[in-house]
Amino acid sequence: MTLFHGLSAFPLTPAGAAGQVQTEALCLLLERIRKAGADSVGLLGSTGAYPYLSRSERRRTVEAAVESLGGQTPVVVGVGALRTDEAQELARDAEEAGADGLLLAPMSYQPLTDGEVYQHVLAVTEATGLPLCLYNNPTTTRFTFSPNLIAELAQVPGVAAVKMPLPADGDYAGELGRIRAMVPASFAIGHSGDWGAANALLAGSNAWFSVVAGLLPAPALRLARAAQAGDAEDARRVDDAFQPLWSLFRQWGSFRVMYALADVLGLGAFEPPRPLLPIGPEVRARLGEALDRLATLSLPTSIHSAP
Amino acid sequence: MTLFHGLSAFPLTPAGAAGQVQTEALCLLLERIRKAGADSVGLLGSTGAYPYLSRSERRRTVEAAVESLGGQTPVVVGVGALRTDEAQELARDAEEAGADGLLLAPMSYQPLTDGEVYQHVLAVTEATGLPLCLYNNPTTTRFTFSPNLIAELAQVPGVAAVKMPLPADGDYAGELGRIRAMVPASFAIGHSGDWGAANALLAGSNAWFSVVAGLLPAPALRLARAAQAGDAEDARRVDDAFQPLWSLFRQWGSFRVMYALADVLGLGAFEPPRPLLPIGPEVRARLGEALDRLATLSLPTSIHSAP
Known part of the structure; x- marks a missing residue:
């Protein structure tokens, strides 16, 4: 499977109150992802709390993950930063630590122009030899990659x-077609937004950048493989079993829910990381019900089994 | 003049390509602000590029500014950070370096809830004894303080x-009235958004948190004093002379324009800081025209005079 294709699992990054990463706990999550057979790990993505961790902790995280996965599952590393020089340093660190690819979100404080993001991406690609995925995540970065900008950057x-958000109008095939017409055939277009993954993959998206696969790789893979094979009926059946979890993701934000889910599992x-706060016990009860619903799927391993 | 009242001037923070602050150049800007008679300096605000600078550079900046101003103009320091513990450290640093007050923007990557921002602000106030101004800047932080949240925090x-953005509906007096009804009488409500400052002050806003005053303190003070005195006719005349500059601020973003303006002056x-890029020569020509327009005001010192 080519990098940036198939199921990419985004684990949270276990860390203490002062932002020190707990690499042993992380490696337990990575081991589950590897065993389930995900196509890649999206390390230090938004779910992996990258903006909240220092450069040295991010480097230590990549080193531990690469060692733990032993080359069996490729590692894509988030190298977003507010400053261009910092993103370049993070990219070099990731390459030296053995990453297979990069994921670059144009983090912003002052809103950025297309020209600024173009130069930013260019500078990061020039800092390393690793392939890079554009991270189009307007909710967290406040920057939206237009199809035109994606097409220009696809020439770099x-x-x-590119990792796309779910299309606001739900027209997955239409958006994919518009972008595909403007980029080289080898350029991969994948999606995040777990609750739209079935529809995105069925419409021909190349990848599911999946939050839930960071903790529940087996059912996520079941969904991905059904949709990639074009088996709409089976994909929708699995997606249906995920609905209670998707509704918690949408209500509380998948980032917060993942921490509670790790505990429940x-x-x-x-x-x-503060200021983000843990969600309360009432959500944990609903998480238990969401897991029971997923347990009705026939899967190679139990949802609840610790690694 | 009480802290967080009157004209607060927000200088840019001169820095090299790697983010090392040029304190001598900063002190030239501070000297202009002090001489003009601004009521406070808003150091390391959004215009001061705080999110793009390291903790050590931010501390060095506060130390240099406090020494330069020699207690003659109070210094309010931006201590925003993505992590609560970092914002606390920055607040302690600012206090130790001699700051008079703090400005706290709830920077975000994962969107924050009201409860999270409340706890974040509480934690920062507990870290120091300095008075704090809430920084309500949805464009850069993606968080909007509701009147209810402001009222709750005003009890802390x-x-x-609070530093408010300009009201979307232009109803300055209405919004001021709604918030004032919910907060203690001593709580100050000021505004940013230079092109709305005349209207905000005329409607009774306590402060103008001014970008332009960081480089052009004399005409900004002329505007502020006219509006604070309720002289609508004079305030509008000065505001009118600022119009060409306001339109560049709105088109290019005041952050980028300030760098070009420093050069022109x-x-x-x-x-x-990259990824932000300098604006091109065509804007510099228009800046010259904007300054010529301001020069038609009778001011104690020439607009163009270097300090």
């Missing part, structure tokens, strides 16, 4: 893919 | 003021 050597009691 | 010891050739 090293820019290999017995994978560790971590807290999100 | 140390929370003394002969105060130093600094560049914004």
Whole structure:
């Protein structure tokens, strides 16, 4: 499977209150992802709390993940930063630590122009030889990659893919067609937004950048494989079993829910970085019900089993 | 004049390509602000590029500014950070370096809830004894303080003021009235958004948190004093002379324009932190015209004079 294709699993990054990463706990999550057979790991993505961690902790995280996965599952590393020089340093760090690819979100404080983001991406590709996926995540970065900008950046050597949000109008095939007409055939177009993954993959998206696969890789893979094979009926059946979890993601934000889910699954009691706050016990009860619903799927391993 | 009242001037922070602050160049800007008689300096605000600078550079900046101003103009320091513990550290640093007050923007990557921002502000007030101004800047932080949240936070010891964006509906008096009805009488409500400052002050806003006053303190003070005195005719005349500059601010973003303006004024050739890019020569020509228009005001000192 080519990098930036298929199921990419985005684990949270277990860390203490001062932002020190707990690499052993992380490696337990990575081991589950590897065993399930995900196509790649999206390390230090938005779910992996990259903007809240220092450069040294981010480097230590990549080193631990690469060692743990032993080359069996490719590692794509988020290298977003507010400053261009910092994103370049993070990209070099990731390459030196053995990453297979980069994910670059144009983090912003002052809103950025298309020309600024173009130069930013160019500078990061020039800093390393790793293939790079554009991270189009307007909710967190306040920057939207237009189809025109994606097409321009797809011409830059090293820019290999884009991670898209779900289309507001739900027209997955239409949007994919518009972008595909403007980029080289080798350029990969994938999606994040777990609750739209089935529809995106069925419409021909190349990849599912999946939050839930960071903790529940087996059912996520079941969904991905059904949709990639074009088996709409099976994909919708699995997607249906995910509905209670999707509704918690949409209500509370998948970032917060993932921390509670790790705890409910017995994978560790971590807290999100403050100011983000842990969600309360009422959501944990609903998480238990969401997992029971997923357990009705026939899967190679139990949802609840710790690694 | 009470802190968080009157004209607060927000200088840019001159810095090299790697984010090292040029304190001598900064002190030239501060000297202009002090001489003009602004009521406070808003150091390391959004215009001061705080999110793009390291903790050590931010501390060095506060130390240099406090020494330069010699207690003659109070210094309010921006201590925003993505992590609560970092904002606390920055607040302690600012207090130790001699700041008079704090400005706290709830920077975000993952969108924040009201409860999270409340706890974040509380934690920062508990870290120092300095009075704090809430920084309500949805464009850069993606968080909007509701009147209810402002009212709750106004009860927290140390929370003394709020810096508001211009009301979308232009109803300055209405919004001021709604918030004033919910907060203690001593709580200050000020505004940013230079092109709305005349109307805000005429409607009774306590403060103008001014970008332009960071480089052109004399005409900004002329505008502020006219509006504070309720002289609508004179305030509108001065505001009118600012119109060409306001229109560049709105078109290019005041952050980028300030760097070009510093150069045009002969105060130093600094560049914004990448990925932000300097604006081109066509805007510089229009800046010259905007300054000529301001020069038609009778002011104690020439607009163009270097310090």
